[in-house]
Amino acid sequence: MEELLDPATTSVRVLLKHDDNKTRKLRYNLGHARVLTFGGAYSNHIRAVAAAGRRHGFETIGVIRGEERLPLNPSLxxxxxxxxxxxxxxxAAYRLKDTPEVLARLRERWGEVFVLPEGGSNAAAVRGCAELPGEIADDYDVVCCPVGTGGTLAGIAAGLPPGKRAIGFAVLKGAGFLVDEVARLQREAYGRVWDNWSVDLDYHFGGYARSTPALDGFIAKYQVEGVYVAKMLYGLVDRVRQGAFADGTRVVAVVTGQPSVPVSLCGAPTGFDSGDPRWRR
Structure with missing residues (x-):
């Protein structure tokens, strides 16, 4: 792991753990003949499911939010x-994607499918993410991660040793529902809810995929993915600056997503640019 060096974090040690949480979420969701899942036009989850289907030989269907736009963007x-x-x-219909009515219509059209939620967050995904803390070799007190759908945080918190805690930084505006969602995911996976985690709602910067000049400057300084990772790291540095952590606290910040699209499996689409931060999530 590398260390984040920022003048504001001299009182604590911040280590960066790069981790492909999408692969973790899929680990225990494989084994179905046909998988249907949901995502936006730039969804890394959609790409990860497609790649897994190609690699393991199962059919995949991606239900994309919005209208079809041709030519397809590089992600699709x-x-x-x-x-x-x-x-x-x-x-409008996408907002209702989890309702019995919409799911029934999708099954009527596509037949027998295993429905994987948007972002891949379900009980099996939580169990995959729970393996992450056991792979941290350095000593630590706190693990931080970005939060979009809650599965990564739910799993990390469930897998922490006693005395450790997890903090998730929500990337969505008005994301108070995530507290209930993380608890629900833990109950579904393990039949209980841990009390060693929290969700910080103050660093969404206007909402999903939104930014501000301050966040843009942070992204430029550290060259990090902007939709998820930068918000977590900015929030973490700001909380250290405000004295939220005792001196000497050791924090592991999980840098989620893939470093780039795995082009070796399916081939790079026309216009692919692995340097575009949208392809890192």
Whole structure:
């Protein structure tokens, strides 16, 4: 792991653990003949499911938020190159994607499918993410991660040794529901809820994929992915600056997502740019 060196964090030690949480979420969700899942047009989850389907030989269907736009952007082109069938729901219908009515229509169209939630967060995903703390070799007190759907935080907290705690930084505006969602995911996976975690709601910077000049400057300084990771790290540094951690606290910040699209499996789509931070999530 590398160390984050910032003048504001001299009183604590911040270590960065790069981790492909999408692969962790899928680890115990494989084994189905046909998987249907959801995501936006730039979803790293969609790409990860498509790649897993190609690698392990199962059919994948991606239900994409919004209208079809041709030519496909590089993210969706990659998913299609991996063999994923793409279909679309307008934004009004997409908001209802988890309702029995919409799911029934999807099953009527696509037949027998295993439905994987948006972001891949379900009980099996939580169990995969719970393995992360056991792979941290350095001593630590706190683990931080970005939070979009709650599965990564739910798993990390469940896998922590006694005396450690987890903090998730929400990337969504108005994300108070995530507290209940993380608890629900832990109950589904393990039948209990841990009390060693919390969700910080103050560093969304206007909402999902939104930014501000301050966050843009932080991204430029540290060259980190902007939708998830930068918000977590900015929030962590700011909380250290405010004295939220005792001197000497050792924090592991989980840098989620892939360093780039794994082009070796399905081939790089036209226009692919691994330097574009959207492809890192």
């Amino acid at each position: 082109a990659y998913a299609a190159a991996c063999g994923m069938t793409l279909t679309y729901l307008d934004r």
